[in-house]
Amino acid sequence: MSGIYDDGMIEALRNGAASVLPGWGMGPDASVSLLTVSENATFLASDPVTGANLVLRVHRPGYHTRNEIESELAWINALRASDIVDTPKPCVRGDGNLVAEFDQDGVCRHVVAFEFMPGAEPSADEALVDGFFKLGAISARLHDHARQWKRSVNFVRKSWTFDTTLGANPHWGDWRAAAGLDGENTALLEQVCAHLDHKLSEFGMDNERFGLIHADLRLANLLVDGQRLGVIDFDDCGFGWFGYDFAAAISFIELDPIVPALKEAWIEGYRTISPFSTADADMLDRFVMLRRLLLTAWIASHPETPTAQEMGTDFTAGTIEMAQSYLQAEGVQ
Structure with a gap:
């Protein structure tokens, strides 16, 4: 692993995470091991005396403020209190806080802890269609809650608009920096962006279409875990189009032949809980294209992560293939 998350950095973050464990009631013999590296570094802490397991998320600096992190946890707690979704409980420290801090070479690193939730990532096979029916219903419940929930005046999360995804102020960097792009293909993707900008502007951002979403399902x-479908990692939750939650759900499998069946199942599941209009359904492929370009930007701006290293230029080639099909389907010359 190289870059910001090289082996030395992982060890420094592991030690930092271990240093704040006592605040969550973990003993001195607790072990801390790396689970995943993506936007943040996630560790599993295990106490051999009590048998307790916690998942620790050490936040990447410069992405979320402490207020944004606390806002994420506030929504999770509200969702849990209303039994909207199965998601791990954020753990309160002995001092009453949900967020810990440690200094890492002069940089303040924020840490949060969640109860461990058992289960396995679903596979992209035929069984996933049933899973997406459940996920559609879960998404609808999340969105209905978001429309009705009275947020604190201190609540703040990022917005996922065209401007902050593919436009002038992108949260995840510029897709134009992606490996494997030449002038011709850059022009193709510029054409897609212009079309998406127009269609999203037409669609609008009224309260029935745009609100607080998970944004990374x-x-x-x-x-x-058996019949239960749990949802984790609300780190990217923010304000976006409700249909974007479907697009995020098929991240990295957009070209799989199973996707049309997943879309149909997601819509069907959604409609068991809440209306989802034909106009909303017609936007889903556009949100998928938006998300794919956003992921292309993320990979370009996070080259040190295992995901980016695994995907490489093949992901950019897939984005170009999708862009060509997208413009053809939209009737754009």
């Missing part, structure tokens, strides 16, 4: 953030 990809397979890696779902946990199957």
